[in-house]
Amino acid sequence: MINPFTNSQQxxxxxxxxxxxxxxxxxxxxxxxxxxHQAWIYNIVLRMVFNPHDAEDMTQEVLIKL
Structure with missing residues (x-):
């Protein structure tokens, strides 16, 4: 499974x-x-919903709250 939010630069x-x-x-x-922070948010959400597409959507929702 590929994390779409992987960021190589810190x-x-x-x-x-x-x-x-x-x-x-x-x-x-x-x-x-x-x-x-989006990669670890995505990973946490993915563990909760077990669906990569839903995890992407929910990650975006979290980040919009910023």
Whole structure:
């Protein structure tokens, strides 16, 4: 099974810095924060629903809440 949200690059900035910058309107920081966490959100959801398509949809729903 392939994780569609796998991200090979890791952020140098801490979550606290990224969140602060995103709150101030920095869209790049928000994107970086999403890329940093979407894979583990997807994996948690997949373990709950056992359906990759549903897990993708639910992951997007979680990330929209940001």
């Amino acid at each position: 952020s140098e900035k801490s979550d606290e810095i990224l969140i602060s910058q995103a709150i101030e309107g920095d869209r790049k920081s928000l994107e970086e924060l999403i890329l940093k």
